[in-house]
Amino acid sequence: MAAAGAAMPPTQPPAPHPLVAPLAFLLGKWRGEGEGSFPTISSFRYGEELIFSHHPSKPVISYTQKTWKAASGEPMHAESGYWRPRSDGSVEVVIAQSTGLAEVQKGSYDADKRTVTLQSELVGNASKVKQITRAFQVADGELSYVVQMATITTSLQPHLKALLKRI
Numbered sequence: 013m014a015a016a017g018a019a020m021p022p023t024q025p026p027a028p029h030p031l032v033a034p035l036a037f038l039l040g041k042w043r044g045e046g047e048g049s050f051p052t053i054s055s056f057r058y059g060e061e062l063i064f065s066h067h068p069s070k071p072v073i074s075y076t077q078k079t080w081k082a083a084s085g086e087p088m089h090a091e092s093g094y095w096r097p098r099s100d101g102s103v104e105v106v107i108a109q110s111t112g113l114a115e116v117q118k119g120s121y122d123a124d125k126r127t128v129t130l131q132s133e134l135v136g137n138a139s140k141v142k143q144i145t146r147a148f149q150v151a152d153g154e155l156s157y158v159v160q161m162a163t164i165t166t167s168l169q170p171h172l173k174a175l176l177k178r179i
């Protein structure tokens with residue numbers, strides 16, 4: 013007879029959608045810190061939370077990001093979007109930024125190296141930004157990324173670098 017109050021057996025999370033499975037290394041909630049820079053601005057430090065979530069019935073990952081000033085906690089930039097991986101290793105991403113800028117990104121992932129690299133195909137409603145690239149890597153349980161941008165005055169170079177841990 014089972015003891016009163018015996019723990020239920022642990023339930024396995026449902027398997028991700030087959031197109032999402034190669035990018036399962038991204039799924040979950042991540043928190044960490046980053047540094048922003050660009051030749052035209054003073055560098056700054058920020059805190060960040062990223063959430064990659066999905067439903068097993070849909071071939072899409074929902075993405076939300078928020079950042080805050082490292083020193084005071086005051087909110088900074090935020091963005092959200094959708095990542096659509098394909099079976100050929102390519103991925104397309106749409107992102108809406110809190111500044112009003114909209115991005116369509118295309119690129120590829122490597123499930124073994126746990127990397128994703130994206131380049132903007134379209135940057136909309138931006139007064140200065142011409143191009144954006146994003147590179148993500150998960151290694152040793154940490155997610156790191158570099159965001160580069162080109163503007164009307166400055167060639168493509170890093171704007172953001174961050175390191176986050178899964179929480």
Ligand code: HEM
Pocket residue numbers: 048050052053054056058079080088089090113140141144159161163166171172
């Ligand atoms: C400045 C774009 C993400 C914080 C800028 C500038 C641009 C820009 C165009 C002005 C550069 C210039 O005047 O030459 C972007 C884009 C982003 C992004 C396209 C995402 C792809 C972020 C994030 C943060 C941030 C995540 C905060 C964590 C700042 C700050 C400045 C700045 C503090 C300097 C503002 C000032 O000095 O007035 N960004 N940004 N940006 N960005 Fe970003």
